[in-house]
Amino acid sequence: xxxxxxxLMPKTDFPMRGNLPKREPEIQQKWEDMDIxxxxxxxxxxxxxxxxxxxxxxxxxxxxxxxxxxxxLKDFIVRWKSMNGYHAPYVPGxxxxxxxxxxxxxxxxxxxxxxxxxxEFRKLCEKYAWEQIEGQKGQFKRxxxxxxxxxxxxxxxxEFEAEQIKVFGEMxxxxxxxxxxxxxxxxxxxxxxLAEAEIEYHDKRSPSIYVAFDVKDGKGVLTNGDKIVIWxxxxxxxxxxLGICVHPELEYSIVAxxxxxxxxxxxxxxxxxxTIGFENPQVVQTVKGKDLEHILATHPLYDRDSLVMLGxxxxxxxxxxxxxTAPGHGEDDFSVGQQYGLDVLCPxxxxxxxxxxxxxxxxxxxxxxxxxxxxxxxxxGALLKLExxxxxxxxxxxxxxxxxxxxxxxxxxxxKDFREDLLKxxxxxxxxxxxxxxxxxxxxxxxGDWCISRQRAWGxxxxxxxxxxxxxxxxxxxxxxxxxxxxxxxxxxxxxxxxNELLPEGFTHPGSTNxxxxxEQDIMDVWFDSGSSHxxxxxxxxxxxxxxxxxxxxxxxxxxxxxxxxxxxxxxxGKAPYKSVxxxxxxxxxNGRKMSKSLGNTxxxxxxxxxxxxxxxxxxxxxxxxxADHPVSDDILKQVAEVYRKIRNTFRFLHxxxxxxxxxxxxxxxxxxxxxxxxxxxxxxxxxxxxxxxYDDYDFSNVYHTIHNFCTIELSSFYMDFAKDVxxxxxxxHKDRRSMQTVFYQTLLALVKLVAPILPHTADExxxxxxxxTEKSVQLSDMPETENIPNAKETEKKFDRxxxxxxxxxxxxxxxxxxxxxxxxxVASLTLYPNEQSKTLLSSIKEDIKQLFIVSEVKIxxxxxxxxxxxxSFETGKVIVAQAEGEACERCRMVSKEVGQxxxxxxxxxxxxxxxxxxx
Numbered sequence: 001x002x003x004x005x006x007x008l009m010p011k012t013d014f015p016m017r018g019n020l021p022k023r024e025p026e027i028q029q030k031w032e033d034m035d036i037x038x039x040x041x042x043x044x045x046x047x048x049x050x051x052x053x054x055x056x057x058x059x060x061x062x063x064x065x066x067x068x069x070x071x072x073l074k075d076f077i078v079r080w081k082s083m084n085g086y087h088a089p090y091v092p093g094x095x096x097x098x099x100x101x102x103x104x105x106x107x108x109x110x111x112x113x114x115x116x117x118x119x120e121f122r123k124l125c126e127k128y129a130w131e132q133i134e135g136q137k138g139q140f141k142r143x144x145x146x147x148x149x150x151x152x153x154x155x156x157x158x159e160f161e162a163e164q165i166k167v168f169g170e171m172x173x174x175x176x177x178x179x180x181x182x183x184x185x186x187x188x189x190x191x192x193x194l195a196e197a198e199i200e201y202h203d204k205r206s207p208s209i210y211v212a213f214d215v216k217d218g219k220g221v222l223t224n225g226d227k228i229v230i231w232x233x234x235x236x237x238x239x240x241x242l243g244i245c246v247h248p249e250l251e252y253s254i255v256a257x258x259x260x261x262x263x264x265x266x267x268x269x270x271x272x273x274x275t276i277g278f279e280n281p282q283v284v285q286t287v288k289g290k291d292l293e294h295i296l297a298t299h300p301l302y303d304r305d306s307l308v309m310l311g312x313x314x315x316x317x318x319x320x321x322x323x324x325t326a327p328g329h330g331e332d333d334f335s336v337g338q339q340y341g342l343d344v345l346c347p348x349x350x351x352x353x354x355x356x357x358x359x360x361x362x363x364x365x366x367x368x369x370x371x372x373x374x375x376x377x378x379x380x381g382a383l384l385k386l387e388x389x390x391x392x393x394x395x396x397x398x399x400x401x402x403x404x405x406x407x408x409x410x411x412x413x414x415x416k417d418f419r420e421d422l423l424k425x426x427x428x429x430x431x432x433x434x435x436x437x438x439x440x441x442x443x444x445x446x447x448g449d450w451c452i453s454r455q456r457a458w459g460x461x462x463x464x465x466x467x468x469x470x471x472x473x474x475x476x477x478x479x480x481x482x483x484x485x486x487x488x489x490x491x492x493x494x495x496x497x498x499x500n501e502l503l504p505e506g507f508t509h510p511g512s513t514n515x516x517x518x519x520e521q522d523i524m525d526v527w528f529d530s531g532s533s534h535x536x537x538x539x540x541x542x543x544x545x546x547x548x549x550x551x552x553x554x555x556x557x558x559x560x561x562x563x564x565x566x567x568x569x570x571x572x573x574g575k576a577p578y579k580s581v582x583x584x585x586x587x588x589x590x591n592g593r594k595m596s597k598s599l600g601n602t603x604x605x606x607x608x609x610x611x612x613x614x615x616x617x618x619x620x621x622x623x624x625x626x627x628a629d630h631p632v633s634d635d636i637l638k639q640v641a642e643v644y645r646k647i648r649n650t651f652r653f654l655h656x657x658x659x660x661x662x663x664x665x666x667x668x669x670x671x672x673x674x675x676x677x678x679x680x681x682x683x684x685x686x687x688x689x690x691x692x693x694x695y696d697d698y699d700f701s702n703v704y705h706t707i708h709n710f711c712t713i714e715l716s717s718f719y720m721d722f723a724k725d726v727x728x729x730x731x732x733x734h735k736d737r738r739s740m741q742t743v744f745y746q747t748l749l750a751l752v753k754l755v756a757p758i759l760p761h762t763a764d765e766x767x768x769x770x771x772x773x774t775e776k777s778v779q780l781s782d783m784p785e786t787e788n789i790p791n792a793k794e795t796e797k798k799f800d801r802x803x804x805x806x807x808x809x810x811x812x813x814x815x816x817x818x819x820x821x822x823x824x825x826x827v828a829s830l831t832l833y834p835n836e837q838s839k840t841l842l843s844s845i846k847e848d849i850k851q852l853f854i855v856s857e858v859k860i861x862x863x864x865x866x867x868x869x870x871x872x873s874f875e876t877g878k879v880i881v882a883q884a885e886g887e888a889c890e891r892c893r894m895v896s897k898e899v900g901q902x903x904x905x906x907x908x909x910x911x912x913x914x915x916x917x918x919x920x
């Protein structure tokens with residue numbers, strides 16, 4: 001007889017190799033065929049609703065690692081909630097308007113924009129956007145992200161645009177929308193105004209100049225001919241100068257140098273003198289800033305006055321304390337200029353070129369004008385110092401080119417009118433991490449009004465009409481009518497029809513005596529688009545609700561979507577659109593550098609899915625501290641793949657050893673399990689509780705480490721290791737074997753459910769091999785519950801102490817192996833000399849201790865004080881390791897003196913001989 005044939009070896013069709021790149025698409029096709037999203041929603045309908053509202057990615061180009069991390073995190077949460085008592089619909093979305101698509105068409109697709117109408121160009125933009133959506137949709141689905149992909153929300157859809165118009169109209173009705181001439185961030189490269197959310201900062205090398213403005217009328221405080229010194233890093237704004245600001249409470253010094261007198265803030269005299277190179281400067285007079293008000297200086301280039309004004313924004317952090325003021329090129333400049341009745345001079349056009357209002361420099365690009373303007377100042381004797389500095393400067397976040405402040409007529413949302421309501425809403429929201437509250441609070445506290453108009457073609461039009469006298473028209477009737485037109489035809493109708501055709505039938509206005517009207521040509525800021533999704537999606541879709549339970553995006557969205565959504569929602573409803581906000585950091589390379597194509601350090605998530613599998617990417621997401629910036633590299637992903645293999649092999653071992661187990665007929669009651677089996681179930685209970693809490697806390701790395709450690713330590717290194725001597729060796733219905741199978745079954749079922757949100761492909765693959773489950777997918781089941789185990793605390797405490805003894809025994813065996821005393825531990829004979837506590841513990845263990853240690857023999861000697869000198873010493877006692885006496889059993893491989901006593905089976909120990917005789 002071949003004794004191998006009598007062993008009950010594992011049997012499973014669940015393969016050892018995941019072969020994820022091939023198997024995942026097959027599993028995803030199965031989900032598609034069964035319409036898994038619909039089945040999940042039908043199963044959970046009627047439960048408390050949990051809505052995670054998707055912040056829409058921009059529909060342009062392939063997804064990157066940031067997209068992958070974001071969508072996978074959302075998928076973890078939605079899957080978890082739907083398996084843990086909630087109805088959790090997930091509607092993915094896309095942001096589709098704005099400059100990147102215009103640029104993609106004109107530059108990459110070579111579309112001749114100027115040879116077609118706005119409406120024709122917009123149709124091409126829409127077509128391109130839908131193509132991008134389809135591409136990204138496939139890539140997100142390949143990552144295993146479950147959602148209502150058949151019916152996503154898209155900002156270019158007519159129904160979305162119609163609701164966006166209503167949001168605008170409601171804000172206008174409350175008086176929050178106005179048109180004004182103000183300096184705004186302007187992007188010459190985009191030829192459009194920008195909002196603060198569209199600004200990012202990069203280093204820029206700029207000229208730094210100190211310029212003297214001669215006093216024309218000192219008002220009895222200064223002497224005519226004194227020179228007020230200003231400092232600026234934007235010489236191109238000097239032609240727009242109309243004044244100089246000083247702080248009313250600062251002290252200013254009149255400094256005599258070589259026959260001239262210069263006005264500088266007293267606190268900066270030393271620094272400025274050193275920088276300019278003044279020789280032997282002498283302070284001859286000091287005055288308060290407020291005493292300088294209304295003094296007139298002469299513009300250094302043109303024959304006009306420059307008025308000295310008081311401004312609270314003036315500081316002594318840098319410069320001279322005398323601030324060059326051009327109301328057309330700065331927010332503070334504009335504000336102070338308005339107080340003093342100055343004009344708004346802006347001699348720069350939409351392309352960034354100097355206009356005729358800057359004589360001598362007309363036609364020059366603003367940055368190129370710096371040099372000739374500086375040279376002209378030098379010719380006039382006004383330039384005191386020129387040097388160059390590198391400083392942080394605002395750039396257009398799309399074109400990556402520098403921006404300027406430029407005064408133009410724009411549409412604004414007046415944040416100041418409901419700022420306190422916004423701050424209250426921030427306070428009432430739950431922020432994860434907590435610092436998110438402070439960050440957004442400070443942004444809202446300090447932000448100016450929101451510039452919502454853009455001078456582009458591809459976007460939602462600002463629904464404003466103009467009467468013949470120029471009066472803007474925004475009424476309930478016009479808003480309702482335009483909203484209805486957009487819902488029926490899409491917003492392109494705005495550019496296809498004349499103003500009179502877009503107005504309600506029979507519309508009249510006292511400002512248009514001839515019945516003629518015009519319409520606004522600007523579009524809305526794209527942040528107004530996505531920021532309206534709480535109305536257009538959460539409120540309008542029957543399967544969702546406002547406020548959402550959670551918004552989850554990258555930390556850059558504090559200035560973006562979190563901000564614009566809050567602004568529009570509070571303006572319209574008085575409440576935040578979300579109950580909680582969770583933010584994540586950015587993905588870096590292994591060296592902590594930001595990923596960029598130019599550095600060549602990007603990792604394509606789609607390629608990872610094709611090469612390693614989406615499960616590896618998902619497991620990586622669960623492993624990182626995503627709330628901070630986090631690294632990823634090929635090596636890191638390979639390490640994660642090893643963890644995946646450990647989890648998968650754990651599943652395979654457990655499943656293979658319950659092949660002949662029927663949970664209905666073979667399961668052993670908890671009270672009848674051996675203590676060691678109960679101990680593992682107690683540990684499983686702990687894992688279930690810990691993992692479920694971690695999911696609730698969005699602490700996915702805790703889920704990852706908890707499950708991995710359980711598979712590695714309690715299961716693989718202990719329970720599954722010694723289990724082989726039971727489940728392989730004993731006869732099929734032996735109580736110890738059925739006890740362990742009961743634990744295997746419950747453990748496997750629980751683990752598969754617990755990992756399902758993170759590893760849905762693997763969980764469903766394993767689920768398909770279960771014989772005794774009724775659900776078609778693990779996604780249609782609920783999370784495991786803990787079992788009530790009698791005396792659980794006592795049993796856990798007892799075996800935790802035993803594991804300490806076991807650890808010491810394993811160390812002793814390893815030492816003996818290294819010293820060539822034994823080979824495998826199964827051939828070892830142990831003599832233990834336990835300390836008093838360990839002796840009591842070992843005597844209370846009812847199980848076969850040699851089986852738990854996986855050795856052939858265990859003898860308990862005297863106390864640790866009675867051990868021989870050559871015994872290995874440990875905290876729990878002392879240990880002697882020797883080669884066991886006897887022969888190795890051909891079936892169980894344990895060494896015994898009793899091998900050979902059975903004449904029918906001389907190569908077996910009595911235990912194995914009895915099993916073979918009885919059952920084979």
